[in-house]
Amino acid sequence: GAAKPHCAYLFANRRATRVKVLVHDGIGVWLAARRLNQGKFHWPGVRQGSELQLDTEQLQALLLGLPRRFSR
Numbered sequence: 001g002a003a004k005p006h007c008a009y010l011f012a013n014r015r016a017t018r019v020k021v022l023v024h025d026g027i028g029v030w031l032a033a034r035r036l037n038q039g040k041f042h043w044p045g046v047r048q049g050s051e052l053q054l055d056t057e058q059l060q061a062l063l064l065g066l067p068r069r070f071s072r
Helices: 056-064
Strands: 008-012 018-024 029-035
């Protein structure tokens, strides 16, 4: 399907050391990438290809590589 404006789509590699973020800003699509030199991104317990909604605090913690518990 089409990308929803003002939504972010996150993708990580298998080792969870790199993440890419696609954001549709209403005009076009932006791509950002982040790599951790130490540690890994702490994803909530989701399966590959599944959908999850994060609030701003959860997204920031995830992108900073902070250990964080996600509630469903």
